[in-house]
Amino acid sequence: MPEIKCGLEIHGYLKIDNKRKLFCDCNLEHEASPNTNICPICTSQPGSKPMNPNEEAFRKIMMISAMLGCKINKRLLFQRKHYSWPDLPSGYQRTISGSYSVPVGVNGSFLGIGISDVHLEEDPAKYDPKSGLVDYNRSGFPLVEIVTEPDFKSSDEVKEWLRKLITTLSYIHALDKTAGIKADVNISIYPKFERVEIKNVNSFKSIVKAIEYEIHRQQDEVTKGNRIEQQTRMYDDVSETTKFMRSKETQQDYMFIPDPDLAVINVTDEDIKEISSVLPEKPAEKEKKYKKLGIQDIDAQIMSSEIILAELFEKVAKKIDPILAAKWLRRELVRVLNYNKKSLEDMQIDEIHLINLLNLVEKKKITETVAQKILEKLIIKPFDVNEYVKKENLIAVSDTNVLERYCKEAIAENKKAVDDYISGKEEALHFLMGQVMRKTRGAATPKEVQNLLKKFL
Numbered sequence: 001m002p003e004i005k006c007g008l009e010i011h012g013y014l015k016i017d018n019k020r021k022l023f024c025d026c027n028l029e030h031e032a033s034p035n036t037n038i039c040p041i042c043t044s045q046p047g048s049k050p051m052n053p054n055e056e057a058f059r060k061i062m063m064i065s066a067m068l069g070c071k072i073n074k075r076l077l078f079q080r081k082h083y084s085w086p087d088l089p090s091g092y093q094r095t096i097s098g099s100y101s102v103p104v105g106v107n108g109s110f111l112g113i114g115i116s117d118v119h120l121e122e123d124p125a126k127y128d129p130k131s132g133l134v135d136y137n138r139s140g141f142p143l144v145e146i147v148t149e150p151d152f153k154s155s156d157e158v159k160e161w162l163r164k165l166i167t168t169l170s171y172i173h174a175l176d177k178t179a180g181i182k183a184d185v186n187i188s189i190y191p192k193f194e195r196v197e198i199k200n201v202n203s204f205k206s207i208v209k210a211i212e213y214e215i216h217r218q219q220d221e222v223t224k225g226n227r228i229e230q231q232t233r234m235y236d237d238v239s240e241t242t243k244f245m246r247s248k249e250t251q252q253d254y255m256f257i258p259d260p261d262l263a264v265i266n267v268t269d270e271d272i273k274e275i276s277s278v279l280p281e282k283p284a285e286k287e288k289k290y291k292k293l294g295i296q297d298i299d300a301q302i303m304s305s306e307i308i309l310a311e312l313f314e315k316v317a318k319k320i321d322p323i324l325a326a327k328w329l330r331r332e333l334v335r336v337l338n339y340n341k342k343s344l345e346d347m348q349i350d351e352i353h354l355i356n357l358l359n360l361v362e363k364k365k366i367t368e369t370v371a372q373k374i375l376e377k378l379i380i381k382p383f384d385v386n387e388y389v390k391k392e393n394l395i396a397v398s399d400t401n402v403l404e405r406y407c408k409e410a411i412a413e414n415k416k417a418v419d420d421y422i423s424g425k426e427e428a429l430h431f432l433m434g435q436v437m438r439k440t441r442g443a444a445t446p447k448e449v450q451n452l453l454k455k456f457l
Helices: 055-067 155-170 204-223 269-277 283-292 297-303 307-316 322-339 351-362 368-380 385-391 400-413 415-422 427-439 446-456
Strands: 004-013 079-082 092-095 105-110 113-122 126-128 133-135 142-148 181-189 196-201 231-236 241-247
Touching: 004 155, 004 204, 055 105, 055 113, 055 142, 055 155, 055 269, 092 113, 105 155, 155 204, 155 283, 181 204, 196 204, 196 241, 204 231, 204 241, 283 297, 283 307, 297 307, 297 322, 307 322, 307 351, 322 351, 322 368, 351 368, 351 385, 368 385, 400 415, 400 427, 400 446, 415 427, 427 446
Parallel strands: 196 231
Antiparallel strands: 004 142, 004 181, 079 092, 105 113, 113 142, 126 133, 181 196, 231 241
């Protein structure tokens, strides 16, 4: 088998709460009508100068660097990366990378994959080569670029790593999830061959397929006796193949120069310390911690994939058995939210509502069926769970005499179902159980009802 070396250059849009572009006050809005959020700065009109960089963008880029275990550099310099394309009216892109610059973060590691650097840059405009039209709304959007070492050995490894990367960065609300990510993929096979770069691959699925195709293509070329040369290719989603674009550029081809319109940015030790102090525990660490509590692997993985769910679980699990809490948050809460087309961010209930509800379940004061119905109502409009259970008389029926009376009534009132059961139709028992549960308004334990019915039948 050949030795495969694969690295990624991942580009994502930063989630900026102040909704301001990197160098001007134009609004960040992906779905706006073409050329409605623009100004002389982001369209590079003659004489226009960039404003000071968006401070929130710098904070987010430093948080990303820290979450990926990078060293944060203290002297940051924007450069002009020159290339000629209609999406860049100025003829250059402003970026903290290149020949005379140092990235924001360097020498990191995430889940066993080296992080070469993390840097900040501006997005170009959106060019449609078919119509020749350019939409400048996107010009100046703040982008993060995460460059990995060529440590990946397979497409499956890339897929799983990317999923965990996005989950981790969601903990610090770093990326705009609605905008997606794209990546440049670098692949080489055998130590003696040059790497091939595949530009602008636009989805997880396409990244995986591009890697798989390119490995196969290079192996086929080697089998034919051809040498793999350094080059840039594109991925075609329709044919699911990569196609030659050009010979690979070098940094010299971009003619990097420091941007004279932007001052050097100095990062202090206090800045780095403050960023580190607010970082949350990483998802992988939470997942490992949950498994130690006896929680099933899939539940631990899903709960740690959303920081809101993870934090809610940890608060509830301080008062409720963690396994019970995990079952209800991972399954019932998510089920009810999905049914009501709500997200975790939309929830109005907090840990107090859930602790009160699950405390009643844990102490068997209400049945799970009743608890499920209460949760469905809580999601729509929060209320005092304990008061509601008392008011609606939903306390679990545990009095054997009462349950026996209900079972005998159900048998007496449903002669056909009784005859069907006696003749061997098992589903008739479920019908009778339903009649008893209706009489108790769901406040009886199904197993106990089943046992009593079988006894009398």
